[in-house]
Amino acid sequence: MSLISVRDLSVAFGGTRVLEDVSFDIAEGEVLGVVGESGSGKSMTALAIMGLLPMGGTAAGRIDFEGRDVLALPEREMQRLRGARMAMIFQEPMASLNPVLTVGEQIAEVLRRHRGLDRRAAHAEAIALLKLVEIAAAERRVDEYPHQLSGGMRQRAMIAIALACRPRLLIADEPTTALDATVQAGILDLLRGLRRELGMAVLLITHDLGVVSDICERVVVMYAGRVAETGPAAAIFDGPAHPYTRALLAAIPRLEGPIGALPAIDGVVPAPADFPSGCRFAPRCAHARPACDAAPPPLRALPSGTAAACIRAEEIA
Amino acid sequence: MLRYAAGRLLAALPVLLIVSLLSFGIVWIVPGDVAAEMAGPTATAEELARLRERLGLTRPWHEQLVGWYGALLQGDLGESILLRQGVAAAIVERLPVTLSLTFTALAIAFVAGTALGTLAAVRAGKAADRAAMGTALIGFSIPDFWLGLVFVYVFAVVLGWLPTGGYVPFATDPLGWARSMLLPAATLALAQMGLFARMTRAAMLEVLQQDYIRTARAKGMPGWIVVGKHALRNALIPVVTVAGIACGVLLGGAVVIESVFSLPGVGRLIVGAIQRRDYPVIQGGLLLTATIFVLVNLVVDLLYATLDPRIRHGRR
Numbered sequence: 001m002s003l004i005s006v007r008d009l010s011v012a013f014g015g016t017r018v019l020e021d022v023s024f025d026i027a028e029g030e031v032l033g034v035v036g037e038s039g040s041g042k043s044m045t046a047l048a049i050m051g052l053l054p055m056g057g058t059a060a061g062r063i064d065f066e067g068r069d070v071l072a073l074p075e076r077e078m079q080r081l082r083g084a085r086m087a088m089i090f091q092e093p094m095a096s097l098n099p100v101l102t103v104g105e106q107i108a109e110v111l112r113r114h115r116g117l118d119r120r121a122a123h124a125e126a127i128a129l130l131k132l133v134e135i136a137a138a139e140r141r142v143d144e145y146p147h148q149l150s151g152g153m154r155q156r157a158m159i160a161i162a163l164a165c166r167p168r169l170l171i172a173d174e175p176t177t178a179l180d181a182t183v184q185a186g187i188l189d190l191l192r193g194l195r196r197e198l199g200m201a202v203l204l205i206t207h208d209l210g211v212v213s214d215i216c217e218r219v220v221v222m223y224a225g226r227v228a229e230t231g232p233a234a235a236i237f238d239g240p241a242h243p244y245t246r247a248l249l250a251a252i253p254r255l256e257g258p259i260g261a262l263p264a265i266d267g268v269v270p271a272p273a274d275f276p277s278g279c280r281f282a283p284r285c286a287h288a289r290p291a292c293d294a295a296p297p298p299l300r301a302l303p304s305g306t307a308a309a310c311i312r313a314e315e316i317a
Numbered sequence: 318m319l320r321y322a323a324g325r326l327l328a329a330l331p332v333l334l335i336v337s338l339l340s341f342g343i344v345w346i347v348p349g350d351v352a353a354e355m356a357g358p359t360a361t362a363e364e365l366a367r368l369r370e371r372l373g374l375t376r377p378w379h380e381q382l383v384g385w386y387g388a389l390l391q392g393d394l395g396e397s398i399l400l401r402q403g404v405a406a407a408i409v410e411r412l413p414v415t416l417s418l419t420f421t422a423l424a425i426a427f428v429a430g431t432a433l434g435t436l437a438a439v440r441a442g443k444a445a446d447r448a449a450m451g452t453a454l455i456g457f458s459i460p461d462f463w464l465g466l467v468f469v470y471v472f473a474v475v476l477g478w479l480p481t482g483g484y485v486p487f488a489t490d491p492l493g494w495a496r497s498m499l500l501p502a503a504t505l506a507l508a509q510m511g512l513f514a515r516m517t518r519a520a521m522l523e524v525l526q527q528d529y530i531r532t533a534r535a536k537g538m539p540g541w542i543v544v545g546k547h548a549l550r551n552a553l554i555p556v557v558t559v560a561g562i563a564c565g566v567l568l569g570g571a572v573v574i575e576s577v578f579s580l581p582g583v584g585r586l587i588v589g590a591i592q593r594r595d596y597p598v599i600q601g602g603l604l605l606t607a608t609i610f611v612l613v614n615l616v617v618d619l620l621y622a623t624l625d626p627r628i629r630h631g632r633r
């Protein structure tokens with residue numbers, strides 16, 4: 001029984017579909033990595049789960065979370081889930097905290113809303129949470145404003161907010177991309193430790209395949225709004241079946257390359273309006289054949305242990 | 318915060334100094350012979366000399382300046398020639414009327430304006446947005462004296478709900494005070510309300526795009542908290558900064574409104590003084606208006622710092 005099950009999720013803005021047929025599951029306590037180049041739809045997937053799509057975006061399909069389809073839930077019910085059962089942290093810790101409220105207030109607010117704590121208890125618990133995310137001098141920091149904190153500390157504060165109600169699912173959308181390399185490692189260590197301690201499931205969106213191999217149990221590779229390949233992390237790294245996954249792995253920066261950024265593959269992800277009608281990777285794929293343009297290939301289970309959306313997966317393996 | 322407040326206060330002092338110098342210099346700046354103008358064409362040479370003596374115009378200018386500041390520090394603004402009354406006393410008598418009018422108008426404009434602007438931003442592009450912004454535009458474009466006359470006609474003459482004019486001191490009858498203030502203050506407020514509404518809408522639209530609003534929603538906060546707490550606190554920062562300027566405009570507008578609603582305020586005192594060249598009153602009025610303006614801006618600065626912790630901590 002999975003904690004969350006995403007089935008045929010699609011997201012459209014007006015007539016433009018930015019996400020199509022996205023399906024995956026996350027088990028209780030599991031860490032799922034979602035990778036893909038910029039514009040492949042990783043954030044849209046996360047926001048659709050949270051019910052926080054940008055204005056004008058509509059989601060279709062099913063997202064069963066703890067047995068309920070969140071796409072069908074009224075906003076009121078979603079508000080009870082958000083911040084309590086599912087929580088999210090974002091890429092920009094600088095911009096994600098409210099500049100006019102103290103860190104403590106921003107944590108305490110969630111506790112008052114979802115756990116019904118009174119002002120004083122919420123403040124005390126906020127300090128405890130800051131300690132949990134290993135912020136030094138928590139008693140002092142709790143009454144400070146975001147601009148008084150460093151980028152790393154702000155992201156830790158965001159994590160404290162997200163974990164305040166012990167959610168079953170934590171969505172982390174590139175939580176370290178905006179931070180210095182040294183700070184990144186600390187945040188990832190913290191996330192790893194906390195998820196073991198609290199036993200929550202994590203959907204980790206990242207550009208960094210090193211991070212994926214490090215802490216993710218399963219992986220979803222996305223390309224141009226569709227799932228290209230999915231499977232256990234070990235299988236993806238040992239026997240990638242989709243040409244896109246293979247290209248990503250082949251281009252992992254060696255020691256001399258920039259650390260963390262997704263490796264460059266020739267060409268760019270097309271804009272949603274220009275998605276090819278067949279396999280979306282075809283224009284950039286070295287193995288493309290005319291048959292690839294017929295229809296978007298469905299995900300197929302492969303002997304290597306992954307499922308890939310490529311009609312030629314066996315041939316090129 | 319205390320240091321910030323002290324800093325703002327210190328920064329206000331030079332402004333007050335310049336204004337007091339200007340008030341002093343006004344008799345020197347205006348063309349012609351001040352005493353002759355005040356005394357009128359029928360005055361004899363003897364009367365003129367006496368008036369000059371009374372105004373202190375016969376003494377050298379530096380002595381006059383010292384005398385002016387010496388009196389000022391004791392709260393003495395001189396004697397009104399026409400009212401046969403101390404200028405300070407004349408102003409103090411009328412000040413409650415003008416302050417009531419200006420600040421009631423400011424409160425109405427601010428509260429109604431920010432509410433309209435917030436509503437418009439939250440419903441951007443929808444009918445409520447157009448209705449709110451249409452209201453703001455109308456408030457903006459109608460001359461206040463005309464609106465005042467319409468208000469008097471409708472609410473006082475036809476419906477008889479409110480008095481046509483006159484002032485009831487708050488201390489004697491709070492309800493009567495409120496009734497006497499409602500029409501003039503609302504009239505005066507309307508244009509500034511439009512200004513506040515437009516500013517709030519623009520600021521709100523920008524704030525609602527910010528990442529921290531998404532964070533607030535990701536925390537499961539209900540819409541009214543997201544808008545009323547997380548967004549509004551940020552959107553009000555630029556709006557509050559114009560409150561000081563709005564207050565200046567309101568003070569100026571109060572002069573007209575006091576006449577329309579026959580309120581015995583400082584505005585009418587100054588207008589009368591200008592018409593009759595009662596220079597001590599003009600000087601006092603100028604000084605007072607500027608002082609109020611400086612004080613209001615001081616309050617605005619403090620409010621600004623209360624709303625934005627980054628200012629308090631000397632960043633930005």
Ligand SMILES: Nc1ncnc2c1ncn2[C@@H]1O[C@H](COP(=O)(O)OP(=O)(O)OP(=O)(O)O)[C@@H](O)[C@H]1O
Nearest residue numbers: 013018037038039040041042043044045054271272
């Ligand atoms: N508000 C919006 N309206 C319409 N289209 C949008 C909107 N926001 C994003 N998109 C489109 O949706 C697609 C997926 O974007 P998404 O943000 O999910 O990508 P991503 O994989 O998270 O990329 P990144 O790594 O840059 O964060 C993109 O092609 C983008 O142009």
Ligand code: SF4
Nearest residue numbers: 279282285292310311
């Ligand atoms: S389906 Fe064809 S174009 Fe698409 S990835 Fe496979 S080989 Fe390449």
Ligand SMILES: [Mg+2]
Nearest residue numbers: 042043044173
């Ligand atoms: Mg993204």
